[in-house]
Amino acid sequence: MIKRFLIARETLLLGVILSLIALIASRFPGFVAAGNLVNVFNDTAPLIILALGQMVVIVTRCIDLSVAGNLALTGMAVAMLNSIAPDLPIPIILTISIVLGAVMGLMNGLLVWKLEIPPIVVTLGTMTIFRGIIFLISDGKWVNAHEMSASFTGFPRAEVMGLPVMSWIAIGVSLMFLLLITRTSLGRAFFAVGGNPHAAVYTGIDVGKTQCAAFVISGALAGLVGYLWVARYAVAYVDIAGGFELEVVAACVIGGISIAGGLGSVGGAVLGALFLGVVKNALPVVHISPFWQLAISGAAIVIAVTFNARSNRSSGRVILKPVRPDS
């Protein structure tokens, strides 16, 4: 049991992240100051949440490229709502963002389930549709900080026991996912569908429905992050989180989630996101221009995929058995 833990993919990744932090800390001790580490985690919180949603989608052999468009649209919608009705309480705002996101996810899910359109095509389409709708509702205008209420922008930053609320949300979502994956039939169904969709049918699992559920979850989380994003950066416009969907997929890949489906873990998604977050936050500290970030995450993906493939390679039939005198 311990041995399996030690050679587990997640442990290796954790080791890499810790070594990275240690390496940076050796020259720039300020990096490991509690305050800074909290910053890094908080900064990575949106990526963690989105990576978890993407994880269940990828596990069911799908992909969701529309998450950034989804979050941008939801963000803009609630920001506009807030500027018109600043007294709307935060729980309502949260609910609206999650529901909006879930509805968008449902659109993806239904197209994949009922019309059997390949997920990459669906989400390529919805990605541009969602972004375009942002322009339609906002007329290209920005929602700026002064148009947002104090409670709106203050909520994610409020500190509880030393951590901002946004970080707590990330932690909460991670724990919920852990529960979902290990303790609910839907969670196991994701893995069954991705691992052997043919067999899943025999056990009463509806493959399409499960995939649809994955998209709804991914969408709902994107909606949640939409609010967090615009609140935290105190601005909403058409291009926010541009290209972010690729970072989300990257986090999953680095976290060991196999694009072939059926394999993945909450720990992996979280650690994959943290890896990218640490790198992104470390660059300015070690005086490497932020322009290196893209290339580094690209290289990390390529290395991670190579690693994934090597370790998941199922050995062929072993037919030869050692010749023993006493069988």
Place this chain on the structure above:
Amino acid sequence: MFQQQTLTDKDITLPILQLSGIVKIFPGVKALDKVSLNLYPGQVTALVGENGAGKSTIVKVLTGIYKPDDGEILLDGQAINFSTAHHASAAGITAIHQETVLFDDLTVAENIFIGHAPRTKLGLIDTQETSKLAQQLLQGIGADIDPSIRLRDLGIASKHMVAIARALSIDARVVIMDEPTAALSYKEIQELYALVEQLRSQGKAILFISHKFDEIFEIADRFNVFRDGQFIAEGKIESVTEADLVQLMVGRSVNKIYPQRQEKICEDVLEVERYCHPTEFDDINFTLGRGEILGFYGLVGAGRSELMQSLFGITKPSDGVVKIGGATTVIRSPADAVGHGIVYVPEDRGKQGVVIGLPIFQNVTLPSLNYTSQKGFIRLAEEFKLAREYTQRLDLRASSLDQDVGNLSGGNQQKVVIAKWLATQPIVIILDEPTKGIDIGSKAAVHEFMSDLAEQGLSVIMVSSEIPEVLGMSDRVIVMREGRMVAELVGDDLTPEALIRHAAGIGEVNP
């Protein structure tokens, strides 16, 4: 001669499951034509029939995958309709297939309980209880398997055990076993028999599908015969002999006459020395003469296909020398192999033999494009000409050469594959289970054809698991077991007993 038994008062037990008048039609094919099947509690019923007789179709009807177009299913005397596979499973019907229909990346315990795991008060899956119950079930059937390991890490025999444990966990009343011994060793087969016995004593009805008569006569109480999608007969196994069953299966006396050939075996065309692979086979040495038919016999999983695919360039050997026409050759890919005159007709016709989606003529010309094309540019007229010539030689039944190869029957797809290779004018043709899944009429045609090929100077390697075929067609037979050559039989030594003995390793190693 077999007579339909009438039940006496003593043996009236109500069947758990009664199927009558079941019809299932697919476009162009009547897979099931008013068939009947009764399964009795505490009894093993063997379902016998050739490939294409409808056995796998009826299994799919029983497990709710297919809905019958007509007919009635009675469960404990009540009519029932399986709306989904899950419905059938909930009704207590479960199946164990050749390939596992389970999840490699889930643990053993999860596989056993997926879909019906015990819950905690909050409605979440109770992992501790699941693990405990799984352990109990596995021990109950004598399987020493750790419920927390992933299914991927188990061998096929253990995977069957897990499937059986799952059957017990859903309190299955009907257990269907579809060719379960295909990949098992002798010892594992005995263990399976013990399990069947255990299930029988628990009052479960077992449907046992197999084409191995020794197994059928060993464990079955009853038999049921299908032929060409129709129900032929049923009864107690003690009232029939093997010959009776064969006759019922085939509908006529089996023509056990194989084409006679003049053996004009000449010089060695292929020499294989010390041919090894890290995990699949070891120390293979043999030669093949021009005009010879060399049979390779062994149990499923002996490594014969792996050996042939390696010779064909699909996998890389770790050592060894291959000489063609006396010259040492290195074959690194199927393209290489074809270039040297070695071609391979695979067992898995659908995936490896034909390219479904392409029309017949394109399938036939695929390896020969260099010949039909001009400087890389396609010449359709030449392609059609080549395809016409070879499909005619094989008497292919199709509506046109432009037809998608996926619409053809198994036998005709096989003809396309053979035509494809003959068009490359090979030296050695390797046929892997050439008549598997083909009706008996076409089987004979393929045998005739093989014989003709040998007579025309082609060298043939035939991998087969059917003893009559191996005995009837081969000039020599090599037996493989667990990746090694264990015997080379010819002439008087070439008997069914010798084949089985060497293939199963009976009498050599303590079972």
Place this chain on the structure above:
Amino acid sequence: MNFKTRSLPDRLHSQRSQAFKNWETLLFAVAVSIFVVNSFASPYFLDAWGLSDATFNFTEKAMIAFAMALLIITGEIDLSVASIIALASTAMGVGLQFGLGTTELVFIGLTVGLLCGAFNAVLVTVLGLPSIVVTIGTMSLFRGISYIVLGDQSYQGYPPEFAFFGQGYVFWVFSFELVLFALLALIYGILLHKTNFGRAIYAIGNNPTGALFSGIRVQRVKFILFLLTGLMSGVAAICLTSRLGSTRPSIGAGMELEVITMVVLGGVNILGGSGTILGVVLAAFVMGLVTFGFGLLNVPGIVMSIFIGLLLIGVIALPRLWKMFLNRR
């Protein structure tokens, strides 16, 4: 063995009769309708020079789309093409700083494209990695390198001869890019539909195992196809850089998705196995017409992309909805 004189006919239906039932015909109808609608919607539409300008909307993407179509038919994908444009353009910009002339710049652009393609090719065919994630990685990597080199700067001052590729005209309204597009359409069309190589592509797309077992050198074909998408990205980079007259690391951002949209809209099955170059050409026209038409109506680009997104999903969804509707009767 009895030789029956049974001889199968070559074809049951003539090729011509098949022509009316397929995707390309549908696309052609769509293209014509859009053309007609546009000519009524805006008085500026039917203008030779205007239409010629419009072609720049799709020519560069289409050049890549041809190679991408071949790749997708075999079941692979290359999401890094736009980033290869960035890297190739950056490399040319660097060459520009060294005072290299047009010929050398073209050589650099093509070579970098080819090398990037080779990098993808090795990862996918030699290491056996799934192309979707590999190219998501190289997508970031290639553009990332451009960012490292250029930061937020840009290269400008390309020589006037260089400007010909993206801004020059061969004859009257026919730009160099348009002519190149037509030439490439012809070449790729012949390659895919009339050569052994093209046949191999279809075989691999329908059944890679079956193709391998039939003696097709599957990995070699895929390797070449990745080289081609890289090369075409290099070609597009030359055209685009020449047309814009400058290089920024963000050049061509988002183009990969437009290329894939063009391919799928062109009737190529994203899962592999079928598709034609004609379809891609028609899709290019459709997308170009839509963009131009909307542009004339002053519709902002981002709203246009809603239409493109709907088109992408719609062309696949509608036939299926129709079939479901028919089955229900």
